[in-house]
Amino acid sequence: MKTYSIAIHGGAGTLVKGLMTEALEAEYRNALKVARDTGFEVLKNGGSATDAVEVAVKLLEDSPLFNAGKGSVFTAEGTHEMDAAIMDGETLNAGAVSLITGIKNPVSLARDVMDKSYHVFLAGEGAMKFANDLGYELESPDYFYDEVRYQQWQGIKDSDTFQLDHSVKKEGKFGTVGAVACDQNGNIAAATSTGGMTNKKWGRVGDSPMIGVGNYANNKTCAVSCTGSGEFFIRGVVAYDVSCLMEHKGLSLEAATEEVIHHRILEINGDGGLIAVDSDGNIAMPFNTEGMYRASKSSKEKEEISIYKD
Numbered sequence: 539m540k541t542y543s544i545a546i547h548g549g550a551g552t553l554v555k556g557l558m559t560e561a562l563e564a565e566y567r568n569a570l571k572v573a574r575d576t577g578f579e580v581l582k583n584g585g586s587a588t589d590a591v592e593v594a595v596k597l598l599e600d601s602p603l604f605n606a607g608k609g610s611v612f613t614a615e616g617t618h619e620m621d622a623a624i625m626d627g628e629t630l631n632a633g634a635v636s637l638i639t640g641i642k643n644p645v646s647l648a649r650d651v652m653d654k655s656y657h658v659f660l661a662g663e664g665a666m667k668f669a670n671d672l673g674y675e676l677e678s679p680d681y682f683y684d685e686v687r688y689q690q691w692q693g694i695k696d697s698d699t700f701q702l703d704h705s706v707k708k709e710g711k712f713g714t715v716g717a718v719a720c721d722q723n724g725n726i727a728a729a730t731s732t733g734g735m736t737n738k739k740w741g742r743v744g745d746s747p748m749i750g751v752g753n754y755a756n757n758k759t760c761a762v763s764c765t766g767s768g769e770f771f772i773r774g775v776v777a778y779d780v781s782c783l784m785e786h787k788g789l790s791l792e793a794a795t796e797e798v799i800h801h802r803i804l805e806i807n808g809d810g811g812l813i814a815v816d817s818d819g820n821i822a823m824p825f826n827t828e829g830m831y832r833a834s835k836s837s838k839e840k841e842e843i844s845i846y847k848d
Contacts, residue, residue: 539722539837540720540722540723540724540817540818540819541720541818541819541836541837541838542581542582542719542720542721542722542819542836542837543581543719543720543815543819543820543821543834543835543836543837543838544574544577544578544581544590544591544594544717544718544719544720544815544834544835544836545574545717545718545719545813545814545815545821545823545832545833545834546570546573546574546577546594546595546598546715546716546717546718546813546832546833546834547713547714547715547716547717547763547765547811547812547813547823547830547831547832547833548566548569548570548598548603548604548713548714548715548831548832549604549605549713549714549715549765549830549831550713550765550766550809550810550811550825550827550829550830550831551713551766551809551810551827551828551829551830563845565603566603566831566845567843567845569597569598569601569603569604570831570832570833570843571833571843572597573594573595573597573598573717573833574594574833574834574835574841574843575835576593576594576597577590577591577593577594577717577719578590578835580593581719581720581721581722581837582837584721584722585721586721586723586725586727587626587627587719587720587721587725587726587727587761588624588626588649588725588727590717590719590721590727591624591717591718591719591727591728591729591761592624592645592646592649592729594717594719594729595622595624595645595715595716595717595729595730595731596643596645596646598715598717598731599642599643599644599645599715599731600642600643602684604713604714604715604831605713605714605715605732605733605734606620606622606644606714606715606731606732606733607620607642607643607644607682607731607733608642608681608682608684609682609684609733610682610732610733610734611733611734611735613734613738613739614738614739617639617679618639618679618682618733619636619637619638619639619733619734619738619741620635620637620638620639620641620644620731620732620733620734621634621635621636621637621638621644621731621732621734621743621744621746621747622634622635622644622645622647622648622729622730622731622732622746622747623635623648623728623729623730623731623746623747623748623749623752623753624645624648624649624652624727624728624729624730624753625652625727625728625729625749625753625754625755625761626652626725626727626755627725627726627727627728627755627756627757627761627817628725628726628757630755630756631652631653632652632658632749632753632755633648633649633650633651633652633653633655633658633659634648634651634658634659634660634747634748634749634753635647635648635651635659635660635661635665635747636659636660636661636662636665636743636747637661637662637665637741637743638661638662638665638666638669639666639676640666640676640677640678640679641669641674641676641677642677642681644731645729645730645731647665647668647669647674648729648731648747649729650668650669650672651665651668654672655668658749659747659749661743662741713732713765713831714730714731714732714744714746714752714764714765715730715731715732715765716728716729716730716731716746716752716753716763716764716765716813717729717763717813718755718761718762718763718813718814718815719761719815720761720815720816720817720818720819724757724817724818725757725817726755726756726757726760726761726815726816726817727755727761728753728754728755728761728762728763728777729753729763730746730747730752730753730763730764730765731746732744732746732747735768744768744769744771744772745764745766745768745769745771745772745776746764746765746768748772750775750777750778751764751771751772751775751776751777751778752764752765752768752771752776752777753777754777754778754780754781756781756785757817758781758785758817759780759781759784759785759816760780760781760784760791760794760814760815760816761814761815761816762776762777762780762781762795762812762813762814763777763812763813763814764776764777764810764811764812765810765811765812765830766803766808766809766810766811766812766825766827767808767809767810769808770803770806770807770808770809770810771803771808771810773806773808774798774802774803774806774808776798776803776808776812777812779798779802780794780795780798780812780814781794783797783798784816790820791814791815791816791820791821791822792820792822795812795814795822795824796822796824798812799811799812799824799825799826800824800826803826804826809826809827810825810826810827810830811823811824811825811826811827811830811832812824812825813832813834819836819837819838821834821836823842828846828847829845829846829847830844830845831845832844832845
């Protein structure tokens with residue numbers, strides 16, 4: 539039996555020690571642990587990597603602590619627009635949704651795009667029509683309301699300012715969520731979900747739902763889920779860049795992820811991090827910010843839950 543493993547993230551950014559209460563930090567660590575361990579149990583019981591990453595991301599979406607699902611930030615109109623993507627490294631099948639509202643678990647809708655449509659990426663009204671056709675029940679705006687998120691928005695609403703969730707330099711709530719996994723058959727998968735940026739306008743879409751940018755999986759190389767400054771990650775085609783370095787340059791997972799996060803993305807002024815796994819169950823979780831909510835677990839009995847640079 540091959541090594542199986544999972545890694546998850548809950549956003550990267552200015553996570554400075556001492557700015558968060560011990561109680562809140564404990565909440566984050568527990569949320570990461572529950573999501574990681576639940577996804578790992580899927581793998582331990584012989585489940586697929588795709589099922590494991592979906593389960594883990596759904597739990598992170600259900601937590602108000604992260605900028606995805608229930609904890610999504612407010613747009614300039616005071617609404618919530620969510621994005622998500624999922625990809626199966628064995629088949630290269632993928633599904634993604636963007637600019638959706640009222641969906642409790644965007645990652646599951648992305649999974650349905652992959653499994654139940656002929657398409658890869660659905661957005662806005664079309665994605666919502668697809669959800670309706672599948673019988674999705676919409677949550678009310680109250681479900682997504684969070685006082686911290688609301689106050690973040692109040693500070694910059696009615697201005698041309700937007701706020702990347704991961705760049706808040708005070709006790710606050712962070713970030714895009716994601717998961718990558720390798721199952722017992724050596725198949726890998728990735729899933730990513732986000733509520734975007736506070737006070738965003740004009741239907742802005744970040745890197746998270748873009749296949750090859752914020753989310754990618756290919757059994758030949760790696761599965762990647764990104765978090766950070768979306769515009770720069772889009773320009774750097776970050777997730778595929780890692781895969782490309784492995785496939786065409788022969789770099790290891792660790793070397794490829796380090797090169798992309800600590801050199802290539804920095805050269806274009808991007809910041810953030812990613813989690814990645816290969817089909818041997820190896821895990822990498824590099825970031826170039828002060829911290830990144832992250833957790834991992836392997837059948838080799840290695841596990842981690844971290845927030846800051848250790």
